Amino acid sequence: MENLSRTPHLKLQEMCDCYLETDFSKQLTAMGSSKNTDLMEDGYKYLALALLQATTEQAQKLSFAKEDGSITVTVTKGNQSIDLPAPSPELLEVATGVVRDITHLEGENGKSPLVLGLKNGQLDLLVEIKKDGLKEYLTITFQQSEEMAASEKPSGAAINAPPADEPIHWKCGNCNFTFTASSLPEQCPGCGEKCDFLNITCYTPECGGPGNIDPRLA
Ligand SMILES: [Zn+2]
Structure with missing residues (x-):
């Protein structure tokens, strides 16, 4: 049964904290090829791993694009871009749903800030959802990724816990x-x-x- 007392926000933070010391890219690759046993859980996990991977790369942007059922996940850093292992369409749908739940973004287009309080610092994000014809985008911009490792701000998890x-x-x-x-x-x-x-x-x-x-x- 879904635990209603854990908000999607808190749950995503917990997922990030939980996988903080793992090999993100290896886990992401494994997720892309394995059958998803628990879609909801895996949606959170994929999102957490992609965010952690982008943070590690000190990326400015993490983008998910879906067109004709084909999905690309790109981490952008300066004028460099790196592709991450793409999730299944179902998994992306769950991950997007999680982001929508947390940010309360509804409709086809929208923008919202998102702050994640993690064990090793605070992640200030800007989430953008966009639909353009048959193309759908979920873009997550990192506001201050370079301060991530050093900052010791109080975590959002502590407020909710x-x-x-x-x-x-x-x-x-x-x-x-x-x-x-x-x-x-x-x-x-x-x-x-x-x-x-x-x-x-x-x-x-x-x-x-x-x-x-x-x-x-x-
Ligand atoms: Zn056990």
């Missing part, structure tokens, strides 16, 4: 092991799985508030 003294209940997506931790776990204590955790903490009065498990999610 429950107070630090409230433990969060997590369920491992691989082995269903449930446990508590104050932040997104690195690894499942049960099976060692990484990056696949569902926050099953209760955020409504019906199940007793934080500190309890939401039985609808567990």
